Amino acid sequence: xxxxxxxxxxxxxxxxPTPGGGSVAALVGALSSSLTSMVGSLTxxxxxxxxxxxxxxxxxxxxxTLNEDFLSLFYEDIEAFTKLMATFGLPRNAEEEKQKRDxxxxxxxxxxxxxxxxxxxxxxxxxxxxxxxAKIGNLNAISDAGIAxxxxxxxxxxxxxxxxxxxxxxxxPDYSSTVVRxxxxxxxxxxxxxxxxxxxxxxxxKK
Amino acid sequence: xxxxxxxxxxxxxxxxPTPGGGSVAALVGALSSSLTSMVGSLTxxxxxxxxxxxxxxxxxxxxxTLNEDFLSLFYEDIEAFTKLMATFGLPRNAEEEKQKRDxxxxxxxxxxxxxxxxxxxxxxxxxxxxxxxAKIGNLNAISDAGIAxxxxxxxxxxxxxxxxxxxxxxxxPDYSSTVVRxxxxxxxxxxxxxxxxxxxxxxxxKK
Numbered sequence: 001x002x003x004x005x006x007x008x009x010x011x012x013x014x015x016x017p018t019p020g021g022g023s024v025a026a027l028v029g030a031l032s033s034s035l036t037s038m039v040g041s042l043t044x045x046x047x048x049x050x051x052x053x054x055x056x057x058x059x060x061x062x063x064x065t066l067n068e069d070f071l072s073l074f075y076e077d078i079e080a081f082t083k084l085m086a087t088f089g090l091p092r093n094a095e096e097e098k099q100k101r102d103x104x105x106x107x108x109x110x111x112x113x114x115x116x117x118x119x120x121x122x123x124x125x126x127x128x129x130x131x132x133x134a135k136i137g138n139l140n141a142i143s144d145a146g147i148a149x150x151x152x153x154x155x156x157x158x159x160x161x162x163x164x165x166x167x168x169x170x171x172x173p174d175y176s177s178t179v180v181r182x183x184x185x186x187x188x189x190x191x192x193x194x195x196x197x198x199x200x201x202x203x204x205x206k207k
Numbered sequence: 208x209x210x211x212x213x214x215x216x217x218x219x220x221x222x223x224p225t226p227g228g229g230s231v232a233a234l235v236g237a238l239s240s241s242l243t244s245m246v247g248s249l250t251x252x253x254x255x256x257x258x259x260x261x262x263x264x265x266x267x268x269x270x271x272t273l274n275e276d277f278l279s280l281f282y283e284d285i286e287a288f289t290k291l292m293a294t295f296g297l298p299r300n301a302e303e304e305k306q307k308r309d310x311x312x313x314x315x316x317x318x319x320x321x322x323x324x325x326x327x328x329x330x331x332x333x334x335x336x337x338x339x340x341a342k343i344g345n346l347n348a349i350s351d352a353g354i355a356x357x358x359x360x361x362x363x364x365x366x367x368x369x370x371x372x373x374x375x376x377x378x379x380p381d382y383s384s385t386v387v388r389x390x391x392x393x394x395x396x397x398x399x400x401x402x403x404x405x406x407x408x409x410x411x412x413k414k
Contacts, residue, residue, distance in 0.1 A: 143228055147232065
């Protein structure tokens with residue numbers, strides 16, 4: 001993440017194979033946990049919110065870990081995609097080559113599914129933390145808690161596309177159906193959490 | 208946007224007054240237009256999509272302009288917020304000071320509403336472009352078109368919180384009701400567009 005935002009956007013805009021939507025999902029997850037950390041930081045130490053200091057401190061710490069997880073997943077997505085693309089280029093003249101290529105594709109595909117699935121799991125946690133800071137956080141930063149909720153859902157939904165598109169290459173029905181089920185469970189959970197955050201933040205903004 | 212992604216996230220996580228959720232909204236809008244530009248770039252020049260080259264080229268050009276707009280809004284949000292915060296610090300001892308301070312707050316608040324409202328308008332355009340590339344774009348990058356749709360909605364919803372929270376400081380009922388109405392119109396439109404993108408992309412992924 002030493003790349004500048006402008007350079008990242010420039011490269012994302014181009015027809016270069018990476019970064020792509022998978023990295024965007026992880027980045028947006030990091031935006032969620034960063035905003036949650038910000039709201040927690042603006043709550044901890046403020047007299048008015050003294051009863052919530054312990055929880056705010058705990059949230060800031062967990063959000064920072066989550067941030068690091070998302071940053072790792074940002075790079076892991078690029079790596080998994082690059083490896084998967086490389087397997088498609090493997091030779092397939094002899095029968096043995098074909099089989100080796102198929103096995104390599106299957107292995108690389110599973111990795112390319114695990115990364116966005118992991119982004120989804122972390123997004124669920126990000127959404128839970130966003131809801132907690134929406135409940136206890138500094139009212140001056142309550143819109144930021146709301147935006148943390150939006151980012152968590154956007155990250156989960158974005159990663160979901162990559163889970164589903166990569167499942168197309170996979171020839172393992174048991175694995176696939178487990179992943180699809182788990183992935184929809186997370187998606188529904190994050191959607192519900194985001195709605196709770198939205199409703200709560202809107203109520204606090206309008207009073 | 209010469210700041211690195213890591214430094215941006217670090218500063219966002221902290222209790223520093225800027226950047227905040229408003230800049231995040233603009234950044235996420237730029238992620239949408241960048242992904243749309245990517246899908247357009249992967250469509251233009253590819254034999255299979257020859258009938259869509261003209262449109263793909265047009266989309267890439269508009270998405271790049273949109274990207275620049277979002278980047279400007281990223282900075283404008285920081286500036287508007289900083290100016291607004293400064294007005295709250297103006298002296299209010301004498302009656303004349305109070306009045307001057309009030310006027311300055313009202314003026315700065317309008318600016319702090321116009322920026323996220325502008326982000327919402329640009330997000331609507333970003334969602335429209337995402338839908339077009341979801342229709343005509345390279346199937347290998349169809350998940351990226353889907354993610355562009357998610358980013359457009361996340362940007363609009365995030366900016367919406369900032370429009371609403373800043374309206375609380377405004378003492379101009381006519382202006383407020385016009386903004387609220389316009390803002391909900393955009394929000395509903397972007398939500399519908401995102402649903403269209405999602406449904407279309409999912410259908411294309413699954414076949």
